[in-house]
Amino acid sequence: MKFNIAIDGPSAAGKSTIADILAERLGYNHLDTGAMYRAVAYKALRDGTDLEDEEAIVEMIGGMDLVMNADGTVILEGEDVSEAIRTEEISMGASTVSKLQGCREALVAMQQKICEEGGYILDGRDIGTVVLKDAPVKIYMVASPEARAERRLKQNLEKGIESDYETILEDIIKRDYQDTHREHSPLRKADDAVEIDTSYMTIEEVVDAVLEIIREKTGE
Ligand code: DC
Numbered sequence: 084m085k086f087n088i089a090i091d092g093p094s095a096a097g098k099s100t101i102a103d104i105l106a107e108r109l110g111y112n113h114l115d116t117g118a119m120y121r122a123v124a125y126k127a128l129r130d131g132t133d134l135e136d137e138e139a140i141v142e143m144i145g146g147m148d149l150v151m152n153a154d155g156t157v158i159l160e161g162e163d164v165s166e167a168i169r170t171e172e173i174s175m176g177a178s179t180v181s182k183l184q185g186c187r188e189a190l191v192a193m194q195q196k197i198c199e200e201g202g203y204i205l206d207g208r209d210i211g212t213v214v215l216k217d218a219p220v221k222i223y224m225v226a227s228p229e230a231r232a233e234r235r236l237k238q239n240l241e242k243g244i245e246s247d248y249e250t251i252l253e254d255i256i257k258r259d260y261q262d263t264h265r266e267h268s269p270l271r272k273a274d275d276a277v278e279i280d281t282s283y284m285t286i287e288e289v290v291d292a293v294l295e296i297i298r299e300k301t302g303e
Contacts (some may be wrong), residue, residue, distance in 0.1 A: 089210035092224035093195035093259050093270060094174070095231035096290060097281050098206040101224065103155070104290050106204050109297075114197055116214070117177065118157050119190050121168035121288035122149050126159060134179045141185035151197065171246075173255055177202040177259050181208070191278035194203040208262055211273030220300045222293055228255050251258065251303065263295030 090098045099115055106113040122142060124134065132139050139225070150158040156165045167173075180186050184272070192215050198205060206215060211221035218269050226234075232252040241244040262270040272278060281289050297303060 084221070085200075087198050087201055087215050087218050088297070089211050089215045089218040089221040089273070089276070090204060090206040091208055091215070091222070091270065091272070092206075092277065093226075093231070094255060095115050095235045096224045096226045097234070097286070098273045100223050100286060101289050101293060102204045102206045104286070105293060108203075108207060108290070108294070109179060110123045112198075112203050112204075113155065114151060114203050115155065116190070116194055116205055116210065117156050118165075118168060119149065119151065119193065120177040122157055122164060123147070123180050123186060123190070123261075125168050125172050127165055127180065128173070128176055134176055135183075140180055140183055144186065144189045149193075163251040167219045171250075174254065174258065178261045182261070182267065184267040187267055188212075190292050197210050200259050205225045208270040209268040211276045212271060213268050216273075221273050222296065223272040223276040223278045224289075226282040227294065228252060228259065231255055234299060256298065 085248060086107070089103055092098050102113045102115070108188065123140065126147060127134050127140060127143060129239065130143070132143055134140070148160045150159065156163055157168060158164070191214050197203065197216070207214070211218065211223070232248055232255055235251050235255070236246060236248050278291060279292055284292070
């Protein structure tokens with residue numbers, strides 16, 4: 084039987100990259116829950132909906148046509164927004180809408196529905212504490228803000244996105260604060276999660292460490 088795996092941690096800690104590789108190796112699906120908060124922020128900004136207006140945001144989500152494809156693409160109202168939701172503006176916007184309890188409830192319900200049959204790796208902020216409280220494997224992935232800013236800068240360079248280290252670092256620190264200090268489901272390590280500090284690890288080393296944890300926890 085396929086189970087579900089929870090990966091939580093701050094932004095740019097490598098959660099998505101690792102989840103993608105693990106999904107491929109294990110024959111699982113990867114659900115990037117941050118992309119769902121990003122899609123909400125994208126639509127709100129596009130439609131001129133106030134990101135802090137809980138009622139309006141919840142109503143908007145109710146009528147939102149969002150498809151999270153197994154290949155990682157995000158389709159909003161028929162439009163592929165996979166790349167468009169990756170800007171710094173949308174990152175901050177996602178962090179802002181994610182503070183709203185109504186927004187969280189709606190997206191958590193969608194996430195639980197998607198992975199109810201098992202075989203999913205979910206990455207986010209509240210997977211081990213809220214979305215998949217009973218997951219047999221929970222990983223809490225961290226890295227220093229500086230290591231994360233370096234990685235984001237490198238990714239941006241590779242994608243041809245102009246950015247500078249200081250601004251990225253500032254955004255990471257600001258988003259960490261917002262994500263860990265919000266009232267509803269703040270980012271925190273679940274009691275039964277295993278913490279991995281990836282600051283000085285290669286991607287392959289992190290993948291191996293997670294595979295070892297999966298073996299220990301499930302015998303697979
Ligand atoms: O993982 P990410 O950087 O794409 O997430 C964008 C924002 O969405 C992040 O700042 C906090 C929020 N988020 C959340 O509150 N809960 C999740 N499960 C995933 C993301």
